[in-house]
Amino acid sequence: MSLILYPTRVGMDRENLALSTGQPMPKIAHIVVGSGTPHADPAAATVLVNPRAESVQLAITRLSDTAIQINAGIDKAGCYTITEVGLILADGTLYAYGPLMPPHGMHKGENIAIELPCVLSRAHLCDLEVDWSILDINELAHTVKELALDALLHDACQLLTCQLDPLEHALKHAWEYGAQHFEMELFSPRFTLRDSAPIAISGVVAGDDSLDLAEHTDTLTSGDYVIFNASHAEPVRILANLELGRRRVVNNLQYTYPNATLARSNWTFESCQNAVCPAGGLYFTRVLKLGTGLAPHRVYLRALTAAGAPELAWRDENGEYTHVPVIETRLVDSQWSDYVYAVPAHDRICLRVRTPVATRVHCLVACNTLVFSASGNCADCVTHSELDIQQHNLRTMDYFLAQI
Numbered sequence: 001m002s003l004i005l006y007p008t009r010v011g012m013d014r015e016n017l018a019l020s021t022g023q024p025m026p027k028i029a030h031i032v033v034g035s036g037t038p039h040a041d042p043a044a045a046t047v048l049v050n051p052r053a054e055s056v057q058l059a060i061t062r063l064s065d066t067a068i069q070i071n072a073g074i075d076k077a078g079c080y081t082i083t084e085v086g087l088i089l090a091d092g093t094l095y096a097y098g099p100l101m102p103p104h105g106m107h108k109g110e111n112i113a114i115e116l117p118c119v120l121s122r123a124h125l126c127d128l129e130v131d132w133s134i135l136d137i138n139e140l141a142h143t144v145k146e147l148a149l150d151a152l153l154h155d156a157c158q159l160l161t162c163q164l165d166p167l168e169h170a171l172k173h174a175w176e177y178g179a180q181h182f183e184m185e186l187f188s189p190r191f192t193l194r195d196s197a198p199i200a201i202s203g204v205v206a207g208d209d210s211l212d213l214a215e216h217t218d219t220l221t222s223g224d225y226v227i228f229n230a231s232h233a234e235p236v237r238i239l240a241n242l243e244l245g246r247r248r249v250v251n252n253l254q255y256t257y258p259n260a261t262l263a264r265s266n267w268t269f270e271s272c273q274n275a276v277c278p279a280g281g282l283y284f285t286r287v288l289k290l291g292t293g294l295a296p297h298r299v300y301l302r303a304l305t306a307a308g309a310p311e312l313a314w315r316d317e318n319g320e321y322t323h324v325p326v327i328e329t330r331l332v333d334s335q336w337s338d339y340v341y342a343v344p345a346h347d348r349i350c351l352r353v354r355t356p357v358a359t360r361v362h363c364l365v366a367c368n369t370l371v372f373s374a375s376g377n378c379a380d381c382v383t384h385s386e387l388d389i390q391q392h393n394l395r396t397m398d399y400f401l402a403q404i
Contacts, residue, residue: 003100003118005070005087006042011095026090031055031072031118034084038099045097048086053078055116066122076113081105085118096120183288185364187269193285193351193364195221198263206256210246211238213262220247224284224350227253229260235282235352236262267361274362277310277355285351287317288366295369296342299324299351305331307359309339313352321352336362345369 007015018025036049055072062068070087083105087096098118100106108114185193199220201211204227211227213220224237237250265283267275275283290297303310309329313321328340343349343366351366 003085003098003116005085005096005098005118005120007096007120007122008045008094009043010046010093011089014089014091014093014095026093028058028060028070028095029088029090029092031058031070031074031116032086032088033072033074033082033100033116034086035080035082035105036084038084038102039097042097042099045086046094048084048094048097050084051086052080052082054088063119068120070118070120072116072118074108074114074116076111079108079110081107082116085116087118087120181290181368183285183290183366185285187273187275187363193288194264195286196225196264198261200259201227201257201262202259204253204255204257204260206253208249208253209251210248211236211262213247221286223286224352225262225264226266226282226284227257227260227262228266229257231255232257233266233280233282235284267355274360277359277361279356279358281355281358283353283361285364287348287350289348290345290366290368292345292347295345297345297349297366297368299341299343300363300365301339301341301353302332302336302362302364303339303355304359305335305337307355307357309337310359310361311354311356312341312343313354314343314349315352316346317348317350 015025017023032048032051032054034048034051039045039049053074056075057073059071060068061071081104082100083102085098085100086094089095183193184191199213201213203212220238222238224235226233227236228234232255234254236253239248239250264285265275265281267277267281267283269275277283299312301310301312309326312324312326314324315321324341324343326339327342330338330340332338343351345368351364353361353364355361
C-alpha cells in the first residue's frame with residue numbers, strides 16, 4: 001500500500017509565490033525519510049523531525065488530476081525505522097509530508113535497499129488554511145496567459161509545427177489564388193517577404209560593379225538588397241551571373257567593405273515579434289504577386305507611433321522605385337499605429353521601406369483591393385466609388401490585424 005503525502009502550508013506558500021510572480025515552481029528534488037515522531041498535522045510540517053536518508057532515484061507517474069505516484073529508491077546504507085516521509089523541492093521547501101505506517105513505522109535493515117511507493121494527493125487542499133494573498137486577479141490571469149503562451153511557443157514548438165503545416169499551405173494557397181490576395185511579413189520563417197538569408201561577403205571596393213558571391217550564385221535571387229557593416233550601408237540591385245561566381249550590380253558601389261553583410265534588409269529581426277529599424281534602415285521585399293485590377297493595392301505597415309510613418313516606395317518587376325504617400329494613419333494603441341499606403345495595381349511588384357528615424361515595425365501586409373459590381377459580386381470591370389473600395393479593404397484588414 002502506498003504512503004499518502006499531503007501538501008504542506010509552506011509548500012502551498014511556495015506555489016502561491018510562483019503564481020503571483022509568474023516564476024516557475026522549483027522541480028522535485030528528492031524524497032527524504034526520517035525516524036522521528038511524525039508531526040500530528042502533516043500540513044503544518046516545515047522539516048522532518050529526524051531526517052535519515054534521501055532518495056537516490058525517483059520515478060513519477062500521474063494517477064489523476066489530483067494525484068501523482070512517486071516511487072523513491074532508498075539507498076541500502078543504514079539501519080533505522082522509517083516513520084515520516086517528505087517531498088523536497090529543489091529550493092529546499094518541504095512541499096509535502098506524511099507519516100508512514102503509524103504508530104510503529106517500517107523497519108529498514110542495514111545493506112537493504114528499498115523502493116518506497118508514495119502518492120502525492122491534492123484532494124484535501126480544501127482542508128488547508130492557506131493565505132493565498134492574490135491581490136490582483138487581472139494580473140494573475142495575465143501571468144497565466146503569458147506562461148501558457150511561453151509554453152506554446154517553446155515546449156510545444158515541434159507539435160505545433162506539424163499541426164500548422166496543412167493550415168499554412170491552405171492559407172497561402174487561398175491568398176495567392178483567391179479573389180483577395182495577401183502578402184505578409186510577420187518576421188517569422190512561415191510568413192515573410194524575404195527570400196534570401198543574409199550572406200557574409202568580403203573584399204568589396206568602392207567603384208566595383210560586381211560582387212564575388214561564388215558559393216551563393218545559384219541560390220541568390222536577382223533583385224534589391226542592402227550591403228552593410230558597422231560603418232556604411234547602401235542598396236544594391238543584383239542582376240545576372242558573371243564568370244567565376246560574380247554577380248553584376250546595377251550601379252557602382254559607393255563604399256569599400258573589408259567585411260560586410262548582404263541581405264534584403266539591415267533591420268534586426270526579433271523572431272515572430274518586431275523588427276528593430278535603425279535611422280536610414282532599408283527593407284526590400286521579393287517580387288509580390290497581387291494581381292491586376294482597376295483599384296490600387298493597399299499596403300499596411302504597423303510601426304511605432306512616436307517615430308512616425310516609414311517611407312514606402314514600389315516598382316514593377318522591371319522598373320524603378322516610386323515614392324508612395326501615406327493615405328491614412330490609424331492609432332492601434334498607445335504604442336502602435338497602422339500606416340496605410342495606396343500602390344498602383346500591378347500584378348508583380350517590389351516594395352522598399354525606409355525608416356527615416358529609428359523605430360520598430362510589427363508587421364507589413366500588402367493586398368489587392370476587391371472591386372464589386374452592383375450585385376455585390378467581385379468583378380474587375382465594374383467599380384464602386386473609391387470610398388466603397390477603401391471601406392471594404394479596411395474592414396478586411398481590421399479583421400486580420402486584430403488577430404496579430
